[in-house]
Amino acid sequence: MAPFKDVRPLLQQNRVKLWLSPAIVILSAFSVIVLGYSIYLSLQNINLVKQAHAFVGLSNFADLLHDGRAWSSVGKTLKFSVIATFVELILGLAIALYFNREFRGRRIVRTLMLIPMIMTPVVSGLIWRIFYDPNAGIINYFLSVIGLGNKYDWLGNVDLAMFAVILSDVWQWTPFVFLILASSLDALPGEPLEAAKVDGATRLQTFWHVVLPLMKPSLLIAFLLRMMDSIKTFDIIYVMTRGGPSLSTETTNMYAYIQGFNNFNISYATVINISITIAITFIFTFIYKKMTSTRANG
Amino acid sequence: MKKTYTISAALLLSMAMAATGCGSKPSGNASQAGAQTGSDQPYKGQQISVLLEGHSTSNSIQKMLPDFEKSTGIKVNLEIVPYSDLTSKALMNFSSRSGRYDIVMDDMVHGISYVNAGYVDPLDSYAGNSSLNKNYDGADFVPQYLKAMKVGDKLYGLPVYGESTFLMYRKDLFEKYNLKVPTTFDEMMNDAKVIHDETKGEIAGITLRGEQGIQNVYVWATFLWGFGGQWINANGKSDLATPEAAKALNFYKDILTKYGPTGVANFGWQENRLLFQQGKAAMTIDATVNGAFNEDPKESSVVGKVGYAPVPTQTGNPKGGASSLAVHGMYLAKDSKNKEAAWLFMSWATSKDQQIKSMSIDPNSGVSSLSAMKNEVFLSKFGAFKDTMLAAIEKGNPNYLPQIPQANEIINNTGVAISKALTGHTSAEQALKEANDLNNKVLEAK
Amino acid sequence: MVRTKTTFFYAGAVIILLFFLSPLFWLVSTSFKNYKDAFAVPPVLIFTPTFENYQNVFARSDFFAAFANSLMISVVSTLLCLCLASITAYALANFPIRKKMNMITFILSSRVAPPILMLLPVYFIAVKVGLTDSYLLLIIVYMLMNLPFAILMLLTFFEDIPGEIREAAFVDGCSEFKTFLSVILPIARGGIAATFILSMVFVWNEFLISLVLAGKTTQTLPVLITSFMTFQGTEWGPLTATGTFIMLPMLIFGLSVQKHLVKGMTMGAVK
Structure with missing residues (x-):
């Protein structure tokens, strides 16, 4: 398809520009302004409780390198994103396979699974906080009903708190993975499956050697999107633990928020933000390029 | 061609303005x-x-x-x-x-x-x-x-509302187990122990806020002052790396881990109050406003059973009052x-x-x-707690929390330290030393 | 035998749905409960519903203002965003563009940045140009936040439309813009609706940006909700009532374009 074969190239280029420019110009202008201003802020020592501030060069960045709390938050962010993403992928896949058959209410199930994504995160975070309450919460109540004890200190225990926060992220975003994978399963071509059946493959073999490879692109995209968004998670952590106890759930986002909006160290918060953004952009551009190239090849 | 861009941008902008219907207010x-x-x-x-x-x-x-x-x-x-x-x-x-x-x-x-x-x-x-x-x-x-x-x-300001902190205790339980209202922290530890042991842990001896940040700092400061510590010394340096502060934090940790409720490390004002008004704890130190919740029959199951007393102190010679203002x-x-x-x-x-x-x-x-x-x-x-509240306010320490511009940052650092000690992540001494260093950095960066 | 298997299947389905729907169930039921029922252990399943929480909320003058603000800001910003995005996505889908991949990567990368990064600069700039507490500021910011996502999502829908349709329109004498407007857009309306909903859900639920940039006259519902979480405790009644109310429109919209939503969320990577 070459719709513009006959048009003079110059005119065509202009036309392309005209169509593309509004969004691209606005988006680039916004990025440049935000980044420019952020860099300006990052080179000062602005704290809102003081009126005066001065140019301090790169010393904020140097401070960041020696900031143990910042490094700890990087670790927590990775822990949160990686575990949450993998649990969501596995659970989402399992549920998609479970529902991958004809049954009454198929549409309703998919519809209901949308709900966690649509709920306001601030509200669902609060609800989970109540569910997790060790004394009045519903989770410990049910555990005690089925005889598993009732003294789990979900959000107050350093080892459990991260797990508990992850679980609520899993609750919110597994449906997303499920919906992607379910529609990918719907679209699987029939022939390879038939062929496998003819060859006498077991269900597990069919799944492992036929279905899974066919689903690879959707699994990859689900992985990428969840990784990207889970790093940005803020609302639920803010509401559930505020990064505690003893920093066990303090992600970089949360730490930047505390530096900026609690300690009012505007410059330092900006430095944290810039550093994270650069790091994430690098990693994801890399993964994305890799993925798109494998897709093009495969 | 440049012109077209300008026009399209202008058009878009005017579209936006028309759509929102708002210029300046x-x-x-x-x-x-x-x-x-x-x-x-x-x-x-x-x-x-x-x-x-x-x-x-x-x-x-x-x-x-x-x-x-x-x-x-x-x-x-x-x-x-x-x-x-x-x-x-x-x-x-x-x-x-x-x-x-x-x-x-x-x-x-x-x-x-x-x-x-x-x-x-x-x-x-x-x-x-x-x-x-x-x-x-x-x-x-x-x-x-x-x-x-x-x-x-x-x-500089007109007061809208205020509060102090006091000790709230269950009169019925204290009577049942023949306990005296504590005036020192040692007595408080003992009372908490008796109630915890006698009820086999069904009722927590005491509940306090543990959530990292202003929440735990607001209550822990009672112990800091009550054990004879302070936030900032006469030279304007952070004063948390002291034996007094360590005693206060170790006490806080001990009484809560031994006789406190499950989940206390993530208790904010709300969780702490709910637990107490549901009758699941025998004592708490918290804001005077909690009295209103304890005495509200719509919310509370301990109406009329709560006694109010000044916060205990350990030393007779504190550097400042142990109840907040x-x-x-x-x-x-x-x-x-x-x-x-x-x-x-x-x-x-x-x-x-x-x-x-x-x-x-x-x-x-x-x-x-x-x-x-x-x-x-x-x-x-x-009425049930008015007099104790007024007494607490009268003795309320205006420097209960550090009264300096960088207070928020100091509170945050200290809150992390309390949380670290409370969860057993770090020893009280070590956690306080870390907070003390960070606080000094904040104080120096004037 | 078959029947037991089916029964087991449905039992499993119920358990899965219970997990994912329990917060919603709690939210809605609590909004109809009085205080003591709400926090009773074990949870109270049968109770006399009270409408008091809703009455309280509806009696607040700022509730409807916040509702109107949320509606206005999310609808207008999403509409604007979609206008821009559809033009761009159309061009990306149909025109031969050099370095198309780079352009898409650029658009994608602006989605990676955490919103908190742009919050401080935008705020300070807004103060300098006198745009604080204005609808315009929030609308522009949300439009920009959604733009990358909307472009990529629409792109996948436009790419699905066979090139022949567009060429046929040219043969009929349509101009490029007319083709876009009266041929392509109607064909992609399902996808556009889905993009609209997803972008709008984001604005509708967004908390942090609105908290910092909105003011008295532009306060949105999620911010209003957090004002029920006060220094002296959370007012669960009004909070759950507002929480239920805030979710309803999105739920209805979302369900109505459910089919296209899935595809849109994955940016069409799943084919």
């Missing part, structure tokens, strides 16, 4: 309009913007506001935001000289920052001006509250364009009459007016 440009109208409404037509904290007093002010607007002709825009986001919002506006808020309500710890950075104006000239002070009655405020609004000898007041922005109108509003909102009226709208035990405290509603709702 009037802000404080109506001042001359009101000047000529009748002398009873000299500020008619002026607009002021007020940033309030989400709180029952703010609800009352919101409901009573039409009276004020009608009688003065001043248009008041109230914006109510949660306490946790209030200060950052105010500071961002103040520091960028936006003039967006004429009045900001906040607690005195942050008030110090505002004063120090020159964001707010002293109020003495208004309070002393006979044409403006008909609503202002300095003698009607709880004296400690009004004093907390002063920096040096200048008055927290006052939230209204501050007048330096960049306000309608200061007289703003003053009229703040003196009206905190006046005796309005506070008495608020008792029948959304009563709260923290009212700053002595007359409101004599009101029937106040006495019937809060």
